[in-house]
Amino acid sequence: MSSHEAGSLHAQGQAPAWLEVPEDVNALLTPIWPATAFKPDQVGDAAAKGVLQVGGLTVAQIAEQVGTPAYVIDETDFRSRAQAFAAEFERAFAHLAGAHVHYAAKSLITVGIAGWLAQDGLAVDVCSGGELEIVLRGGILPQRITFHGSNKSDEELAQAMDLGVDLIVIDSLAEIDQVARLAAAGGWEPPVMLRCSIGIEAHTHEFIATSHEDQKFGLSVADGSAMAGVRRVLEHPALRLRGIHTHIGSQIFDTEAFRHAISRMARLTAQIEREHDLVLPELGLGGGFGVPYTTGHDPAGPAEIADGMAGYLERECRAEGIAVPHVTVEPGRAIAGPAGITLYTVGTVKPVTLDGGFTRLYVSVDGGMSDNIRTALYGADYSATLASRYSTAPPQLARVVGKHCESGDIVVKDEYLPADIAAGDLLAVPVTGAYCHSMSSNYNAIRRPPIVSVKDGLLTVLVRRESMDDLLARDLYA
Ligand code: LLP
Numbered sequence: 001m002s003s004h005e006a007g008s009l010h011a012q013g014q015a016p017a018w019l020e021v022p023e024d025v026n027a028l029l030t031p032i033w034p035a036t037a038f039k040p041d042q043v044g045d046a047a048a049k050g051v052l053q054v055g056g057l058t059v060a061q062i063a064e065q066v067g068t069p070a071y072v073i074d075e076t077d078f079r080s081r082a083q084a085f086a087a088e089f090e091r092a093f094a095h096l097a098g099a100h101v102h103y104a105a106k107s108l109i110t111v112g113i114a115g116w117l118a119q120d121g122l123a124v125d126v127c128s129g130g131e132l133e134i135v136l137r138g139g140i141l142p143q144r145i146t147f148h149g150s151n152k153s154d155e156e157l158a159q160a161m162d163l164g165v166d167l168i169v170i171d172s173l174a175e176i177d178q179v180a181r182l183a184a185a186g187g188w189e190p191p192v193m194l195r196c197s198i199g200i201e202a203h204t205h206e207f208i209a210t211s212h213e214d215q216k217f218g219l220s221v222a223d224g225s226a227m228a229g230v231r232r233v234l235e236h237p238a239l240r241l242r243g244i245h246t247h248i249g250s251q252i253f254d255t256e257a258f259r260h261a262i263s264r265m266a267r268l269t270a271q272i273e274r275e276h277d278l279v280l281p282e283l284g285l286g287g288g289f290g291v292p293y294t295t296g297h298d299p300a301g302p303a304e305i306a307d308g309m310a311g312y313l314e315r316e317c318r319a320e321g322i323a324v325p326h327v328t329v330e331p332g333r334a335i336a337g338p339a340g341i342t343l344y345t346v347g348t349v350k351p352v353t354l355d356g357g358f359t360r361l362y363v364s365v366d367g368g369m370s371d372n373i374r375t376a377l378y379g380a381d382y383s384a385t386l387a388s389r390y391s392t393a394p395p396q397l398a399r400v401v402g403k404h405c406e407s408g409d410i411v412v413k414d415e416y417l418p419a420d421i422a423a424g425d426l427l428a429v430p431v432t433g434a435y436c437h438s439m440s441s442n443y444n445a446i447r448r449p450p451i452v453s454v455k456d457g458l459l460t461v462l463v464r465r466e467s468m469d470d471l472l473a474r475d476l477y478a
Helices: 061-064 077-090 109-118 129-137 154-163 173-186 223-237 257-278 302-321 333-339 374-378 468-472
Strands: 070-074 099-103 123-126 143-146 167-170 191-197 240-245 282-284 326-329 341-351 359-365 394-403 408-416 426-430 449-453 458-463
Touching: 061 070, 061 333, 061 341, 061 426, 061 449, 077 109, 077 326, 077 333, 077 449, 099 223, 099 426, 109 129, 109 458, 123 129, 123 257, 129 143, 129 154, 143 154, 154 167, 154 173, 154 326, 154 394, 154 408, 167 173, 173 191, 173 223, 191 223, 223 257, 240 257, 257 282, 257 302, 302 326, 333 341, 359 408, 374 408, 408 426
Parallel strands: 070 449, 099 123, 099 326, 123 143, 143 167, 167 191, 191 240, 240 282, 282 326, 359 394
Antiparallel strands: 070 341, 341 359, 341 426, 394 408, 449 458
16 A cells, blocks of 8 residues: 555544443453452552552552562462462363373563472473573473473473473474484483374464464374374384374463364374374373453363363263373463563653544553563553552543554553553553563663562562663673
8 A cells, every 4th residue: 555644544443342431440350460469449548549459569669679660470379370270180180191281481481480380389391492491490390391392403402301301392394303313312212292283273363373284383284294293203213202282372262272172183193093003191282271361351260171171082082982191281371471460650641632533542651562562463452550549530541552662562552541640650551471571572772671579568579670781781892
């Protein structure tokens, strides 16, 4: 399209259908806030009224200790979600061959968080040498680590095998030979799984749907690569084939997608077992369980997910005439996402009047697409609340934007905020625990925020704010 005068084409309309004008613009909409987050009501201390608290600290106390922007993790929320997934999968699959939860480190990992997971007995999946290093330093034992990745280096694979990780999930035919070559050289006999793409269109953003045919992950069942992969693994005596794996995508609400995946994976397992006269003891079903970012989302909880998967897997395996394998699932977002909020300080506030006289309030914060790229990258929806005070002003449709040099630098596309929101106010955005810090950048030479955990009134800095020296640490002319 050639350039034209900007006009109604650029105005994106008013609020989206899911966003209702709130009765009380100060209220927290509970499904999307961490377990310990609340705003004290009218009663008692007037100064505390409407001020967001999490982990027993007010946002003002957090900002005073570490400044803004800051990623704040509610430790109680994170650990209870991790434990709930582990316990519900253990319960739901107990009468079958069992199931294990491997936390997907890519969603959020620090050495301190790996320490929580180690203490709480969770296993972990990593997909790079860097993630491997972090979880090892946090005390996760190699036997509790699955090594993933779509283009693993010799160095990463050799390190994983030398450590004796529980499992290597192989992503391509070439990688089978790569693992076999390294295993022979090192004298290792690694247990492996083959990641398969099984032709499922999970209803999520195109960039995070991973099991349809036209994408880079895994061995396609449709083009015969998956079965060829099995034959090739079996030709290498050092490789011990434990089973097949799939991950159909991320932020999936539709339980039908998981049913389809289970059905195809049971069929494929049966086909491999018959063709090669063997038993595959393990089935990897990946992660991808959706979380509510806004009140427009209503996902199932861990108990419902686990029961659904167990029941369906049992039926499908029975229909195929095979034993039910042990199952692994790899939730990341569903554990880390809702446990985290990002705290910002408001700067410039700019009402912009669009065609038809409709005004959108642009509220700038001291971070942006460098600490949360998801809105720009996937068009993700988020919510926000004025966190540092109670407001009696009416709700005003607002857009929370960052301090980066592009108009796509949006943190929250649409939210009702009090019309008197002003510079110096603290603003909190929930459900930023997953894929915000892990995808953060230094765009515009902005220094990355700290990650703090809060619990029972205590704040722990897990990762400190980047300093100017950090920013320049790799610049050899600095
Ligand atoms: N297992 C495998 C093999 C994966 O590739 C992933 C995510 C997971 C488990 C965990 O998925 P989860 O439970 O967190 O949905 N950056 C995107 C998400 C990319 C997910 C990549 N793989 C986002 O911000 O939405």
